[in-house]
Amino acid sequence: MKVSPVHPAILAAILGALLSGFLVALQAPTNAMLARGAGSPVNAALVSFAVGTAALALVAFVLGVRPQAEAVRTLPWYAWMGGLYGAVFVSMAVLVVPRVGVTFFLTVSIAGQLLMALMLDRVGAFGVPRVDISPLRLLGVAFVLVGAFLVRR
Template sequence: MPVQSGVNSTLALHSSGAIWASLISFVVGTVALFIVVIAARQQWPEVSSLKEAPWWAWTGGLMGALFVATSAFLAPRLGAATMIALFAAGQLVMSLVLDHLGWATFPEHNINLWRILGVLMLFGGVLLIRFN
């Protein structure tokens, strides 16, 4: 993730900003995945099966675009260590919520004191990295 953020941040400097860099990144990624699908002779998904997916199952690309644009914007401002520490801490908090609710195919794991302490320790690490 830090290398990708740095690469996209550099592209943002040469392409009028993080949004253009993100678009270019996704186009390159889409072409690469299309080549892999063709080379691996992957079977095309059935439309009827895709129609059965819940609406939120289609939002992964939006989340990816938000991540790429955000990291391209933040990388030169925060540095790799602080940015990744913040991302990891935020992802861990959301992971606890997803586990607790058992949402999006995750098995249920209740939030407990140990999990909360783990998150607090990670946020402590973020503070140590940011304000060393």
């Protein structure tokens, strides 16, 4: 069987996704450590987001990117909620990782992401392409959930 080469842009996207996964795995225990030092999960999340905001501000400055005021004004209210979702994730990681470990927490959170992704794909939410929920896609998510509990054993 002949294997087709992977397009460089697809390979870069896969490597970027893999790198972001590595960083999310690092984020949970380092934020848990930060919570112990900062005195609370809320303080840890606040510091984490402040550092992230500073890093993004620096990148925006270096790249010379600025928000387009008109486009920003026309966004629906829920377009502004991404930071809230991130704050919940970071806070939950800080609270849960010391109790159950990084692997179990991340596996269960990935299962949650996949369940939500199935629903978003199904309805084409937020402009993403519509993708039906198939038995194989459900089985894939079920395997992740089973994997989470196998990791915990």
